[in-house]
Structures are given as structure tokens and as C-alpha cells.
Amino acid sequence: xxxLVFPVILTVVVSFNGSQFIEFPPTSFSLDWYAxxxxxxxxxxxxxxxxxxxxxxxxxxxVFAIGAALVLVRYPLPAKPVLTAFLLSPVTLPTVAxxxxxxxxxxxxxxxxxxxxxxxxxxxxxVAYPIRTIIAxxxxxDTSLDEAAASLGAGRLTVFRTITLPQLxxxxxxxxxxxxxxxxxxxxxxxxxxxxxxxxxxIEVFNYISQNLDPTPAAFSTLYIVIVxxxxxxxxxxxxxxxxxxxx
Amino acid sequence: xxxxxxxxxxxxxxxxxxxxxxxxxIAEGECVSILGPSGCGKTTTLRAIAxxxxxxxxxxxxxxxxxxxxxxHKRNLGLVFQDYALFPHMTVTENIAYGLVMRKAxxxxxxxxxxxxxxxxxxxxxxxxxxxxxxxxQRQRVALARALVIHPDVLLLDEPLGALDRKLRDQMQVxxxxxxxxxxxxxxxxxxxxxxxxxxxxxxxxxxxxxIQEIGAPExxxxxxxxxxxxxxxxxxxxxxxxxxxxxxxxxxxxxxxxLVLKVNTIGLKNGERKRLGIxxxxxxxxxxxxxxxxxxxSGKIEECIYKGAYADVYVRVNSGHLINVHYxxxxxxxxxxxxxxxxxxxxxxxxxxxxxxxxxxxx
Numbered sequence: 001x002x003x004l005v006f007p008v009i010l011t012v013v014v015s016f017n018g019s020q021f022i023e024f025p026p027t028s029f030s031l032d033w034y035a036x037x038x039x040x041x042x043x044x045x046x047x048x049x050x051x052x053x054x055x056x057x058x059x060x061x062x063v064f065a066i067g068a069a070l071v072l073v074r075y076p077l078p079a080k081p082v083l084t085a086f087l088l089s090p091v092t093l094p095t096v097a098x099x100x101x102x103x104x105x106x107x108x109x110x111x112x113x114x115x116x117x118x119x120x121x122x123x124x125x126x127v128a129y130p131i132r133t134i135i136a137x138x139x140x141x142d143t144s145l146d147e148a149a150a151s152l153g154a155g156r157l158t159v160f161r162t163i164t165l166p167q168l169x170x171x172x173x174x175x176x177x178x179x180x181x182x183x184x185x186x187x188x189x190x191x192x193x194x195x196x197x198x199x200x201x202x203i204e205v206f207n208y209i210s211q212n213l214d215p216t217p218a219a220f221s222t223l224y225i226v227i228v229x230x231x232x233x234x235x236x237x238x239x240x241x242x243x244x245x246x247x248x
Numbered sequence: 249x250x251x252x253x254x255x256x257x258x259x260x261x262x263x264x265x266x267x268x269x270x271x272x273x274i275a276e277g278e279c280v281s282i283l284g285p286s287g288c289g290k291t292t293t294l295r296a297i298a299x300x301x302x303x304x305x306x307x308x309x310x311x312x313x314x315x316x317x318x319x320x321h322k323r324n325l326g327l328v329f330q331d332y333a334l335f336p337h338m339t340v341t342e343n344i345a346y347g348l349v350m351r352k353a354x355x356x357x358x359x360x361x362x363x364x365x366x367x368x369x370x371x372x373x374x375x376x377x378x379x380x381x382x383x384x385x386q387r388q389r390v391a392l393a394r395a396l397v398i399h400p401d402v403l404l405l406d407e408p409l410g411a412l413d414r415k416l417r418d419q420m421q422v423x424x425x426x427x428x429x430x431x432x433x434x435x436x437x438x439x440x441x442x443x444x445x446x447x448x449x450x451x452x453x454x455x456x457x458x459x460i461q462e463i464g465a466p467e468x469x470x471x472x473x474x475x476x477x478x479x480x481x482x483x484x485x486x487x488x489x490x491x492x493x494x495x496x497x498x499x500x501x502x503x504x505x506x507x508l509v510l511k512v513n514t515i516g517l518k519n520g521e522r523k524r525l526g527i528x529x530x531x532x533x534x535x536x537x538x539x540x541x542x543x544x545x546x547s548g549k550i551e552e553c554i555y556k557g558a559y560a561d562v563y564v565r566v567n568s569g570h571l572i573n574v575h576y577x578x579x580x581x582x583x584x585x586x587x588x589x590x591x592x593x594x595x596x597x598x599x600x601x602x603x604x605x606x607x608x609x610x611x612x
Contacts, residue, residue, distance in 0.1 A: 147300055148333035150320040152347035152398060159321075162346075166337045 008225060015218040022215050033219035040208045040216060042199060050184050050201035053115065057122035058130075058180035062172060064123070065130035069171075072131075073138040084135075088128045098124060099192035106193070113195040121193050122183040129182065130175025137171025170239040177235055181228060249276050250310045250401035250434050257296060257306030259289075266292050267303065268458035272436075274402075279428055279435040280463075283445035284455035285481070290438040293455070294404055297436070299323050310401050321350075326395030326433075330407040332387045334379035340366075340390050341375045347398035365397040368427060385416045392424075396431060405437035409444055421447055442482055446470060454478045476611035479526045485609075486572050488525040492517045502608075506568035511543045511605050524611045531607035532574040534562065534593070535600045545602035548572065550595050562593060564601055574601050 010024055018028030037043060071077065072084055090098060102121045106112040141164070149163045150156075165172075187202040194203060209217050252274040259267040266289045274280045282290040295301045297308055299320035307314050315323050334343050341362055348358045366372045369389040379387055388408070395403060408424065409417045425448060428435055439445050445452045446466040453463040454475075462469060462478045473479040480487060490504035492512075500514040502523060510525070517523075538545055548566035553576075560576045576593055593599070 142331070142333065144329050144331060144333040145335060147298070147320070148327060148329060148394075149335070149346065150300075151298055151323075151325055151327040152394070153321050153324075153350035154346075155319075155321050158350065163335060 011218050011225070012222045014215045015222040017215055019215075021213055022218065033215045034223075036214070036216045037220050037223075040204055040220065042204055043201070043220070046199045046204040047201045049115075049199065053118055053122060053200065054180045054184040057119045057126060057183045058176050060119070061123045061127040061179045062130045062134075062176045065127060065134050065175060066168070066172070068127075068131050069134035069138055073135055074143075087131050090124055090126075091128045095125065095186070095188040099189040102189065103192040113193065113198060115198060118190065118193045118198065118200075121189050122186065125186060125189050126179035126182050129178040130172070133175035133178070134168055134171040137168045141167040173235055173239050177232065185224075249432070251276050251312075252297070252402050252434055252436065253307075253309040253312075254293070254297070255307040255309065257293070257303035257308065259292060259296065259301065259303045266458055267296070269306070270455070270458070270460055271306075272453055272460060272463070274434055274436060277432045277434055278451065279437075279449045280451045280453060281445040281449035282436065282438040282453050282455050282460075283442060283482075284438075284440065286440055288455045289458040290440075290455050291406060294406055294436070294438050297402070298325055298327055298404055324398070324401050326398060326400030326403040328388075328391045328395050328403070328405040328408055330410055332379075332391040332411075334387055334390055334394070336379055339376050339378055340371065340382075343379070343390055344394045344397050347394065351398065361397055365393045368396075368430065369393045384412050385420060388412065388420060389423075392427065396427075396433070401434065403433050403435045405435070407439050407441075408437055410439070410441065417444075424448060454481060456481065472609065476524050476526070479609055479611065484529050484573060485526040486529065486570075488527070488570065490523060490525060492519060492521045492523060494519050502610075504568065504570070506570060508546070508566060508568035508570060510603070510608060512608050512610065513605050517610075526609040526611065527572075527603055527607060528609075529561065529573040530559075530575040530577075532572070532601045532603050534574060534576050535602065538600045539602070542602045543605060544608075545600055547598055547600050550593060550597055550599055553593055553595055560593065562599075564599060566601070572601065 013026055014022050014024060015033055016029055016031070017023065017026035018030040018032070019026070068087055072080060072087075077083065099121070102117075102124065103112060106114075106117045106121075111117045145163050145167065146159050149159045154162065185202050186200075187206060190200045190203055194200060205217050205220060252272075254270055254272040256269045256271045257267055258265070258269055268289075270289070270293055272280065272282075272293075282293060284290045292301060296303050297315075299315070299318065302316065308316055310323075335346065338346070344362050344365060345358050348361060353361070362375075363372070366375055369392055371386060371389050371393065374382065374386060379390065382390070388411075392408075409420050412420060421444065428448075435449075437448070446469075449466065451463055452466050452469050454461045454469065456477055462473060462475045469478065470482055473482065479485055488502075488504045488508070488510075490502035490508075490510070493501050493503050495501060498514070500512050500517050502510045502512050502525060504510065504525070512525075533542075535545075538547065546566050548564035550562060551565050551571065552561075552563040554561040558577070562574045562576045564572045564574055566572055
């Protein structure tokens with residue numbers, strides 16, 4: 001627990017420190033570093049790009065994951081464990097390796113350094129998370145509900161739309177959220193896939209850190225932590241997403 | 249309203265044959281239960297009717313038309329699931345209206361029919377509740393209402409009262425019978441609960457090991473089953489084996505193993521034929537003194553006595569060595585054989601039991 005919490009506390013405390021350097025315990029109080037966030041190069045546009053890429057990648061990954069999870073849970077398939085392991089494999093691979101592989105692949109296809117190749121790269125990285133949560137939701141959902149709907153006159157698509165999908169909502173939301181968060185602050189894959197104007201938030205923050213030693217990134221991180229915590233809290237309260245992500 | 253015919257359907261999963269030629273003919277408005285232990289194929293039969301599984305051979309017809317080619321959503325059947333399968337994200341009204349929405353009924357029509365059916369199942373005041381906010385009995389009613397509101401040809405129920413506690417189950421039995429009579433719909437339900445089957449249906453089909461063993465009115469099936477397996481499955485019975493022997497007056501007796509001799513009804517018995525006998529515990533009479541006028545009266549020692557409320561299960565070891573299960577009911581104003589510390593029905597005491605020849609069931 002200490003190891004989990006300490007970096008967060010340190011970041012927050014340091015962001016309010018008056019000192020020019022990252023030091024702990026703090027010596028004075030100031031909000032200067034928050035005012036200084038805008039001095040991180042292209043932070044505004046980079047954050048917007050990260051947001052756009054993250055939303056798109058998470059959205060597409062979630063849609064893909066619905067199909068994949070349905071097939072994996074509901075249909076009798078040979079080699080199901082192998083297929084599941086394959087779809088979940090990006091989690092187990094070193095992200096740097098995925099990054100290198102992806103950029104070579106994109107260069108071969110001549111689409112390297114475009115926003116859509118970045119989206120695609122992120123999908124590869126994050127798709128395992130919605131697959132995992134949607135599989136959990138599907139396993140918990142009751143197939144007799146689908147049968148009941150069918151007996152009441154609903155065709156396959158209608159059953160899916162009106163009965164199955166609403167049951168999957170917690171899995172969809174948590175899967176999407178985790179996918180988005182992982183995409184949003186991913187560094188090791190993005191670093192291979194961006195060039196020039198196409199840049200993401202974590203890359204710019206990292207660039208800033210490598211050139212400056214002041215706590216501005218800490219201030220930015222604190223804001224980030226606060227916003228993410230609020231989003232997760234709301235989602236948990238509404239849909240109980242944590243139990244799904246952890247698995248039962 | 250419809251007639252349902254199940255015509256020798258067979259179904260196997262891998263090597264395992266689950267339905268071995270099941271046939272059942274259900275008349276319009278009739279309520280038939282399929283009774284059997286778990287794994288006998290009764291639920292598979294129901295799922296085959298509903299269209300969730302397809303028999304390999306045989307046919308299922310409604311009003312003389314085969315429904316096997318139809319997908320589940322085109323069969324117009326009302327299904328009540330064991331766990332009710334209410335849609336958790338919909339209110340009672342939305343649950344019940346679902347089938348009507350699928351049939352593209354008008355809003356006015358939907359409102360009217362949902363209102364009527366809610367009245368029938370007596371849930372009018374709960375229309376805006378979600379399933380999670382209701383008791384088991386209420387959910388059961390919603391499930392029934394949801395299935396009935398679409399005016400299905402046949403109503404199918406899977407262990408309809410299985411998830412309810414005892415008292416509620418008794419209430420729902422009465423309720424269910426009332427609704428069934430009121431709606432007059434052709435109904436088929438599967439259950440492993442004998443009491444449920446006997447009390448709710450016009451006819452009971454006993455299913456054992458993938459086949460319908462016997463079908464008949466509840467009384468007939470219980471009092472005079474044709475099949476030995478049905479006799480042992482339905483209710484408790486004392487099972488004996490013995491050989492038929494005629495005495496010089498032409499009266500038939502069965503000489504049971506262990507020396508017990510029982511007088512039986514003569515009809516159609518061959519001398520020397522080996523028979524299996526069944527005697528229901530409630531068909532024995534207990535007496536503290538021997539009555540020589542009564543046939544099949546013999547003495548024994550009470551080994552065990554289990555109080556069941558309305559009656560007591562008394563186990564009597566008769567002289568032949570058989571342990572006979574006898575139901576003992578306290579007679580109104582009669583001799584006080586009370587299940588008390590003193591009296592006749594006391595463990596270890598000697599007692600006389602008798603059974604009328606008519607009440608001895610015989611099987612090959």
C-alpha cells in the first residue's frame with residue numbers, strides 16, 4: 001500500500017512546493033507550478049490529440065471487444081483458451097516491442113506517423129482490457145434472459161439490442177474507461193508512432209521533464225490524478241466497474 | 249388455444265441419448281405436467297418445444313402444423329423459466345409489455361392488455377417496480393403475466409414453483425390453478441416435485457430415463473400405476489416380491505419371500521407367477537388388537553416412528569422380517585393411538601397392521 005500511495009502523495013505535495021526543484025518534504029507553498037503548466041511545449045494541443053486518440057481507440061476497441069467476447073463466451077469454439085490468450089496477449093508483451101513492431105508494420109504499409117496509425121496502434125495495446133471486462137459481464141449475464149426474449153417474439157438482433165447489451169453495460173463502461181486511460185497516458189508505444197505536429201500528452205510531459213527539473217509536471221499530474229479519480233468514482237458508483245475489472 | 253402433439257422425438261448429445269422417443273398428445277386447454285427426476289430429459293423436452301434445441305427425429309406439432317422449422321421467436325409460446333428470467337433493467341410493466349412491443353401492438357392496446365393481465369395476477373400496484381425490488385412470489389407472477397399477455401398457443405413452465413418456499417408454493421398452487429382455469433390455455437409444465445405435478449395438472453406424464461413411462465390422471469397414476477417404476481417413483485411404497493398361489497377355494501395369495509402371505513384380488517393371475525408388489529403406506533390400517541375378520545392382518549414390532557404433522561411414518565418389523573412403512577393418522581374420536589410416550593404407537597411395542605387386497609398393487 002505504501003508503495004502504491006507514496007508516489008501519488010509525493011506528486012501532489014511537490015506540486016504545491018515553492019521550491020524550484022522537486023524536493024521532499026516541501027519547504028514552502030505556492031501555486032506557481034499550476035500557472036506554469038501552459039509552458040509545457042504544445043501541452044494544450046498534445047492533450048487534445050491524446051484525448052481524441054484515446055476516445056477513438058477505446059471506442060473502436062470496445063466495439064471490437066463486444067464481438068470477440070460474445071464469440072468467446074457464447075459460441076462453442078475449438079481452441080477457445082488459445083484464442084482468448086491470443087486476444088489478451090498485448091498485455092503480456094513488452095510495449096516497446098509492440099511499438100517497434102507496429103512502426104515497422106506501418107512503414108511497410110506506408111501509413112506511418114498518421115493519426116489513424118496511432119489510433120490503430122493504441123487499439124492493439126488496449127483491446128485486451130475491454131475484452132476482459134466484457135467477458136466478465138457476459139459470464140455473469142444470464143442466457144435464459146435471451147431465451148425469454150426470444151420466446152416473447154424478439155429476433156436475434158433485437159434480443160442483442162434490448163436484452164444482452166444492457167446486461168453488458170458495466171463491462172462496456174469499465175472496459176472503455178480502462179482502455180481510454182491506458183491509451184491516454186501511454187508513452188512507450190506512442191513514442192514510435194508520432195512525428196512532428198502529431199504528438200501526445202505523455203510525450204510532451206516527458207520531453208519537458210527531460211529538459212527541466214521544476215515541479216510543473218507534478219502540478220499537471222496532480223490535475224490529471226484528480227480528474228481521473230473523479231471519473232472512476234462516478235463510474236464505480238453508477239456501474240460498479242471495479243469488481244468487473246478485478247474479476248470474480 | 250391449441251392442441252400440442254409431441255411425436256416420438258429423439259435427441260442425443262454425443263453418445264448420450266437424452267430423449268429416447270418421447271410422445272405426448274395434449275388436448276386444447278389441457279394442463280399436463282411432465283414429472284421426473286433431474287436428468288430424465290424433461291427440461292430438454294420443454295426446450296425442444298420452445299425451439300432452443302432441435303430433436304434429431306420426430307416432430308412437434310401445434311394444431312396439426314409442425315413447428316420444428318420455426319425459430320423460437322416465431323413459435324408463439326409462452327415460457328415461464330425456473331429462475332423467471334425477468335429482465336432486470338426493465339420495470340414490471342416493461343417486462344410484461346416486451347412481447348406486445350415485439351408484436352408491434354399499439355400503445356393503447358399494450359396499456360390495456362398489461363393492465364388486464366396485472367389484474368389477473370393481482371400485481372396492479374407494483375407496475376413500476378423493478379424485479380430486484382420484488383419477492384419471489386411476485387416475480388413468479390410477473391413471469392406468468394409476461395408469458396400469458398401475448399396470448400400464446402401453449403404455455404410452457406419449467407419448475408414453476410421450484411424456487412419458492414413451502415408456504416408460498418401452496419398459495420401459488422391455488423393461484424396458478426385459478427389462473428389456468430380462467431385463461432383456459434393449453435399448458436405443459438415440467439417438475440420434479442410430485443405434489444406439484446399431482447395437484448396442478450389434469451394429467452401427469454411420468455418421465456424416466458428419456459422416456460414417458462406412463463401418463464394419466466393424477467389419481468389413477470398414484471392409486472393404480474401400471475408400471476413398477478412409476479409406482480416406486482411416485483410417493484412412498486412398500487415393495488415386496490412373491491409368487492402367486494391359489495388355495496383350494498380358488499382364492500389367490502402371494503407368498504412373499506420370508507414367509508409373508510398376502511391375499512390379493514384374483515383377476516388374471518397365473519399360479520406360480522412371480523410378481524412384484526407395492527403397497528402405499530397410507531393403505532395400511534393400524535390396530536392394537538388382531539381382528540380375524542380382516543384379511544392380511546399381521547403383527548409386528550414398531551422400530552421407528554417419525555412424526556410428520558398430518559400423519560406419522562411408522563416402521564413396523566413384521567414376523568417375516570420385512571420392514572413395512574405405515575402411515576398412521578390419528579382417528580377422529582377413535583382409539584387413542586397417539587404418538588405419545590404411552591399408547592400403542594410406541595417404539596418397541598407390538599402392533600397389528602392390515603391391508604385390503606384391493607390396495608395391493610401388482611407388477612410383473
